[in-house]
Amino acid sequence: MNPTIRETDGIILDTREHGESDLILTIFCRDGGRSTAIAKGARKSLRRFVNKLELYSFLHVTLRQRNPNSMALLEEAELHAGFIRLRKDIQRYTAASVIREFTLLATREGEADERSYALLLWAFHHLDREMPHLQVVMLFLLRFHDYIGYRPELSSCFHCGNPADTRKVFGFSTVYGGLVCNSCVSTNNRSGIRLSGHTIMMLQAAQDMPLKDLYRLEIPEQQLYEALNILHRYGRHVLGRDIISWTMLRSTLQARTIDWDIQR
Numbered sequence: 001m002n003p004t005i006r007e008t009d010g011i012i013l014d015t016r017e018h019g020e021s022d023l024i025l026t027i028f029c030r031d032g033g034r035s036t037a038i039a040k041g042a043r044k045s046l047r048r049f050v051n052k053l054e055l056y057s058f059l060h061v062t063l064r065q066r067n068p069n070s071m072a073l074l075e076e077a078e079l080h081a082g083f084i085r086l087r088k089d090i091q092r093y094t095a096a097s098v099i100r101e102f103t104l105l106a107t108r109e110g111e112a113d114e115r116s117y118a119l120l121l122w123a124f125h126h127l128d129r130e131m132p133h134l135q136v137v138m139l140f141l142l143r144f145h146d147y148i149g150y151r152p153e154l155s156s157c158f159h160c161g162n163p164a165d166t167r168k169v170f171g172f173s174t175v176y177g178g179l180v181c182n183s184c185v186s187t188n189n190r191s192g193i194r195l196s197g198h199t200i201m202m203l204q205a206a207q208d209m210p211l212k213d214l215y216r217l218e219i220p221e222q223q224l225y226e227a228l229n230i231l232h233r234y235g236r237h238v239l240g241r242d243i244i245s246w247t248m249l250r251s252t253l254q255a256r257t258i259d260w261d262i263q264r
């Protein structure tokens with residue numbers, strides 16, 4: 001069988017040392033989704049790989065695969081962007097860690113997913129710039145849940161259909177992945193994490209806005225924490241486990257900010 005050669009763009013989500021001089025990489029590719037590849041001799045500072053195979057590097061890669069069951073070989077890598085702030089700035093590093101960990105837990109090798117690829121690139125691009133890091137994490141998680149089949153239902157109460165608006169307070173049920181209104185909480189014994197009407201409206205807008213316009217969204221701090229609170233808990237439910245990096249992300253917050261884990 002002839003080897004297949006694949007040229008695509010991708011973002012490095014994991015690197016592991018292998019043997020004396022090799023690196024095993026997990027790359028999230030535009031074509032082919034999450035892909036594992038081995039870079040032979042990469043740790044012997046071969047010129048073709050120098051300073052390129054860092055965590056979060058955005059690359060153009062050439063992958064050679066002998067057969068569908070063998071690990072791909074990284075033949076060439078050209079650096080599009082290093083996203084250096086994601087490795088140097090502690091807040092941006094922890095935000096990128098949450099995004100990376102969530103992506104690795106929620107995706108599988110070889111499942112092509114161009115929307116998730118574009119979202120990942122969007123998130124790392126804005127973390128490398130001036131966008132507040134918690135805002136990037138929140139918007140990433142909101143959209144990513146949708147792309148992996150767990151879109152939060154934010155238009156009305158999942159139990160009675162009572163529509164959301166800015167004057168009402170709803171709860172968010174992680175079990176149902178949707179809103180539950182106050183009267184259903186009291187009469188039907190449903191439970192939910194508190195979510196104000198303004199936060200719901202902001203999330204509704206952010207769910208369907210074109211990706212390129214998302215950075216324009218101005219999100220008040222209170223809404224940001226409410227949204228992070230439900231997305232953190234919803235993610236824990238969807239994945240069936242917690243994201244270890246959340247603890248690290250929380251430790252970077254100023255003392256004055258609200259600890260979203262305290263809100264019930």
Ligand SMILES: [Zn+2]
Pocket residue numbers: 157158159160161162180181182183184185
């Ligand atoms: Zn209801």
